Amino acid sequence: MKKIIVAAAMLAVSAGSASAADMAAKMYKKAPPIVAFDPWDIAFGSAIMSNYVFRGITQSNGQKGSVAAYFEPRYNITKDVQLYAGVAGESISFTNRAAMELDGYFGIRPTWGAAAFDFGFWYYGYPGGQCIDGVVGGGGVCPIGSNVAAPAFNVMKKNVSFYEGYAKLNYTFNDYFTLGGNAFYSPNFLNTGADGTYASITGKVTAPSTWFGSTGIGSYVSGEFGRQWLGTSDAFYGTAFTNPGFAGPFPGGIKYADYNTWNIGIGFTYKVFTLDLRYSDTNLSKGDCNAFTSDFTASGAGNITAINPGGAGSNWCGATGIVKLSADLTAMTNLK
Numbered sequence: 001m002k003k004i005i006v007a008a009a010m011l012a013v014s015a016g017s018a019s020a021a022d023m024a025a026k027m028y029k030k031a032p033p034i035v036a037f038d039p040w041d042i043a044f045g046s047a048i049m050s051n052y053v054f055r056g057i058t059q060s061n062g063q064k065g066s067v068a069a070y071f072e073p074r075y076n077i078t079k080d081v082q083l084y085a086g087v088a089g090e091s092i093s094f095t096n097r098a099a100m101e102l103d104g105y106f107g108i109r110p111t112w113g114a115a116a117f118d119f120g121f122w123y124y125g126y127p128g129g130q131c132i133d134g135v136v137g138g139g140g141v142c143p144i145g146s147n148v149a150a151p152a153f154n155v156m157k158k159n160v161s162f163y164e165g166y167a168k169l170n171y172t173f174n175d176y177f178t179l180g181g182n183a184f185y186s187p188n189f190l191n192t193g194a195d196g197t198y199a200s201i202t203g204k205v206t207a208p209s210t211w212f213g214s215t216g217i218g219s220y221v222s223g224e225f226g227r228q229w230l231g232t233s234d235a236f237y238g239t240a241f242t243n244p245g246f247a248g249p250f251p252g253g254i255k256y257a258d259y260n261t262w263n264i265g266i267g268f269t270y271k272v273f274t275l276d277l278r279y280s281d282t283n284l285s286k287g288d289c290n291a292f293t294s295d296f297t298a299s300g301a302g303n304i305t306a307i308n309p310g311g312a313g314s315n316w317c318g319a320t321g322i323v324k325l326s327a328d329l330t331a332m333t334n335l336k
Contacts, residue, residue: 013285015267016059023077027310028239033091038332039316040332041073042072042073043072044069044070044325046067046326046327047068047069047325047326048066048068048325048326049323049324049325050063050321050323051320053226053280055226055242056259056262056281058090058316058317059090059093059094059101059295060093061093061316062092062297063320064093066091066092067091068326070086070089071087072085073086078095080111081109081110082109082110083106083107083109084106084107084109084120085105087102087104088102088111089101089103089117089330090104093294095152095154095156095293095310096126096130096150096294096328097128097129097130098126098127098128098129098160100127101125101126102125103122103123103124104122104123105120106120106121108120112280114171114172114174115170115171116169116170116171117167117168117169118166119167119168121163121165121166122164124162125161125220126161129159130154131158132146132154132156133148133155133244134148134153134155134297135148136148136242140155151237152290152297152312153300154294154295154296155294159191160191160290162190162286166182166183167182168182168183168222169181170286176205176207176208177205177206178204178206179203180203180204181199181200181201181202181203182199182200184198185197189230192232192234192236193236194232194233196228196231196251197228197229198228199226199227200225201224201226202222202223203222204220205252206220207219207220217269218268218270219266219268219269221265221266223262223265224263225260225261225262227255227260228259228261230255230257232253232254233253233254233256234253235252237253237291237294239307255307256292256307257292259284260283261280261281263285264279265322272329273327275323275325276323276324276325277323278324280319280321280322284317286300286314286318287307288307289313289314290308291307291308293314295314297316299312300313300314309331
């Protein structure tokens with residue numbers, strides 16, 4: 001969104017005497033007028049991507065593809081303080097049969113010089129879920145007659161919706177380089193009973209506009225390195241099995257593995273469109289990934305960890321490439 005600069009100047013005359021030479025040397029100019037701005041705006045957009053990856057973990061069952069859209073009304077209290085609220089949606093593929101993520105969020109974005117802050121809350125909703133039991137015919141952790149997550153026989157709650165509070169900072173050094181930091185916290189991540197804290201640093205280098213001449217095409221390179229800390233689940237995800245060489249069993253819940261995630265990519269922009277090509281990865285093992293995600297496609301028996309006694313492994317947390325085409329508009333800029 002265009003940044004509107006509001007300027008004001010004040011003229012002051014010192015109290016006390018001044019010589020004629022002093023008066024002649026002072027160059028007083030008329031103060032520039034205050035520029036009005038429209039406080040209301042609306043941002044909206046959509047995207048199609050080869051893989052919906054959230055903090056290094058696929059939400060769309062690997063390379064199954066996903067579509068997304070958002071709508072965000074904004075109100076500028078001043079030129080440097082913006083309030084916003086929005087809704088967003090993405091297609092997903094979860095073990096509990098949920099096929100859609102429906103989000104709501106709100107916050108405030110103060111700007112101080114080159115530093116842009118963002119504080120808010122985000123609600124992640126996953127409608128359409130079912131309670132998934134690892135016991136054929138139900139009777140385990142879900143009611144009789146519940147579904148089975150074959151072939152992995154993992155379990156998952158019907159409702160995995162949750163919320164987070166967040167704080168972000170993005171500092172623009174010049175026209176070509178920005179650096180950012182983010183922090184998120186949820187007391188009940190994915191409704192597992194475990195708290196979750198995520199922190200990351202981001203960077204972006206934008207190429208000079210002259211690189212592509214007068215075509216209007218822009219480009220950038222960006223990346224992120226983050227760490228997700230996770231607490232202990234409730235009994236729904238606990239395990240009654242004991243593994244040789246590991247402590248256990250954990251019938252009251254399992255301590256999920258903390259992990260690092262990173263991504264790097266290159267993007268091309270043209271008017272309101274962006275084509276982003278990205279590589280993403282984590283350091284989660286296949287066994288710990290299976291325990292955390294309840295991946296219904298997990299397989300094998302050799303990925304035993306303290307929290308994954310069955311040994312099935314998941315590829316949902318591994319290295320992947322992502323191709324994303326998006327369009328982003330604002331009413332005051334693109335619809336005038």
